[in-house]
Amino acid sequence: MRKTLKSKVLKDIHKRLYGYYGPQGWWPGRTRFEVIVGAILTQNTAWTNVEKAISALRRAKLLSPIRMKEASTTTLAALIRPAGYFNVKTKRLKNFVNFLFERYGGSLAKASNRPSDILRHELLAVNGIGPETCDSILLYAFKKPVFVVDAYTKRIFSRHAIVERGATYQEIQKLFMDSLRPGERLYNEYHALIVRVGKDFCRAKARCDRCPLNYLQIYF
C-alpha cells in the first residue's frame, strides 16, 4: 500500500472509531503516579487483573512514589499478586521509583518538565520499562505527544495489511506519527480507541462481521 494512501486510511480509521465509540477519556487512573503504576502492571496482563492490584495498593496507601519506595518488596509483591508476574513487576515498580528519586528527587512534576525525547531515553534505560510502557507513561502520565503502539495496534493494522506482519515497534510508531497531525489529544484518543475496538472485536474469538472496521474488507 502506498504511503500517502496509508496516511489517509489511518486518519479514516480514527474518524470511524471516534464516530462509533466517542471519546474514551484515557488513561483510567486517578493520578499521574497511578497511571504509571498501571502502565507497568498491565504488561502482558488483562486490565481487570490490574484493577485488583491497584485497588489493593490504594487500600494500603502505597500509591505515591515515596510510600512505594519505602514499602518492602514482600509487601508490594503480595499486594500486586492479582496482576500476575508479581515478582518481576515488584522489581520494575521499585526500579521506576528509585529512578524517580535518583534523577528527579521523587518529583513527577520535575520529570514532567523535561523534553520528551530526553525523558524517553531515561525511561527506556530503567530495567523493566520497554518501548510501550515508556510511551504510555509519556503520553498518558506526562501528556507528551508520543504515539503508543501495542499488541492490538500490531494485530489490527497488520491484519488489514496496513503494516507488515513483522514490522517493528519503531516502524509502526513512525507511520502513525508521520501520518497524523501531531498532538497529545489525538494520539491519546486514537490509541484508546484501538484498544477498545481490539477488546470488542479482535480477541481470540474474532467477530469481524460486526466490527466498525469491517468496511475495510481486507482480512489476513
Added chain:
DNA sequence: GACCAGGCACATC
C-alpha cells in the same frame, strides 16, 4: 483444562 491478556529482559545462535 486449554488459551489468552494493553511486555520485557535475557540467553543463545
Added chain:
DNA sequence: GATGTGCATGGT
C-alpha cells in the same frame, strides 16, 4: 539482528 523462553494471575 533474529528467535526462544521465563515470568503468573484470573477470565472465557
